[in-house]
Amino acid sequence: MxxxxxxxxxxxxxxxxxxxxxxxxxxxxxxxxxxxxxxxxxxxxxxxxxxxxxxxxxxxxxxxxxxxxxxxxxxxxxxxxxxxxxxxxxxxxxxxxxxxxxxxxxVAVVEAVKVLSATRIGLVFPGPHDIAHRIRQEYANHGVDVQTMSVPEASMTNPQIALLGAREIEAMIRPAFGNAVDAVVCVGTNLRSGYLVAGLEQEFGIPVVDSAxxxxxxxxxxxxxxxxxxxxxxxxxxx
CATH class of the missing domain: 3.40.50.12500 (Rossmann fold)
Structure with missing residues (x-):
């Protein structure tokens, strides 16, 4: 035994x-x-x-x-x-x-996008706009084209991101769908987008990659x- x-x-x-x-x-x-x-x-x-x-x-x-x-x-x-x-x-x-x-x-997100054969993505990032643009540039270096970006108007701290409710998170994610993207990627492991993935995938018909x-x-x-x-x-x- x-x-x-x-x-x-x-x-x-x-x-x-x-x-x-x-x-x-x-x-x-x-x-x-x-x-x-x-x-x-x-x-x-x-x-x-x-x-x-x-x-x-x-x-x-x-x-x-x-x-x-x-x-x-x-x-x-x-x-x-x-x-x-x-x-x-x-x-x-x-x-x-x-x-x-x-x-x-x-690394896991890049590998996930590769496995899903997604090359055109919508990016969700709950941080500063300039960092989101740097993510777009970095992803381009790995063959991933960020077509749409959804970033909040005001930058938030990590604890503030953790306090976002389901409606607020969903409202942040929805604008990332569009322009014939292959997947939506949510970057930020303290963003509780993982709980919404299955429902959004069912609605939009494309994968949602939550970084956590x-x-x-x-x-x-x-x-x-x-x-x-x-x-x-x-x-x-x-x-």
């Missing part, structure tokens, strides 16, 4: 101001008793222009490594504007520290434990 409890241990590095990562992940994996997810927190740098590296993450990766993980993910999207290639370098560093495959939310869901989708893949999970959109359903 094997050891009781989850057979697979996944590690997620969560920004200290993020209150969505654990609850959303737990909701999605409620019917997957073989998967255990463990978390370690760190404080984001003060500027959005600052890339997240091992110096920013501090002890968080090593503390997760003590749990002997099968995969690890950085639950943040800063690489979407500071550079996907730089994020892939962070993945390599995390793999060296933890001895397990690694991903980030930014994409992070879970990709960590399951790199850990070798991917499986279809229903009720959370096309990306997880086709895993």
């Amino acid at each position: 094997g050891v009781p409890g989850p057979a697979t241990r996944l590690g997620i590095l969560v920004p200290s101001s993020n209150s969505n990562a654990e609850t959303l992940t737990a909701a999605i994996l409620a019917g997957q008793p073989d998967l255990g997810v463990h978390y370690s927190r760190f404080r984001l740098p003060p500027s959005l222009d600052d890339a997240v590296d091992l110096g920013v993450l501090g002890e968080a990766p090593a503390l997760l490594n003590d749990a002997h993980l099968q995969a690890i993910a950085f639950h943040g999207t800063s690489g979407s504007w500071t550079g996907i290639t730089r994020d892939r370098g962070l993945c390599a560093e995390l793999e060296a520290v933890c001895g397990a495959p690694a991903t980030t939310a930014s 869901i994409a992070t879970l989708w990709h960590i399951l893949r790199i850990a070798g434990v991917a499986r279809p999970i229903q009720g959370w959109g096309a990306l997880l359903a086709a895993n």
Whole structure:
């Protein structure tokens, strides 16, 4: 008889101001008793222009490594504007520290868009307009054409983003549909857009990639434990 409890241990590095990562992940994996997810927190740098590296993450990766993980993910999207290639370098560093495959939310979104064969997307970003334009430029470097952008008039902090209600989130997402886009991408792991994905996909008939869901989708893949999970959109359903 094997050891009781989850057979697979996944590690997620969560920004200290993020209150969505654990609850959303737990909701999605409620019917997957073989998967255990463990978390370690760190404080984001003060500027959005600052890339997240091992110096920013501090002890968080090593503390997760003590749990002997099968995969690890950085639950943040800063690489979407500071550079996907730089994020892939962070993945390599995390793999060296933890001895397990690694991903980030930014890498996961790009991989998800690729798997969905989406090259023309609508972008939803709850941050500053200038950062949204940098995301558009960075995505273009990876063969993804941002056709429409939906960004709030006023910039919000991470805790403020977490307080947005379902109607406010939906109102932010809807303008991103249009111009024959192949998918809509919601960048920001503290934006609770994941709960609305299935309904919006049913209404508009195209995939919606939520960065928090994409992070879970990709960590399951790199850990070798991917499986279809229903009720959370096309990306997880086709895993």
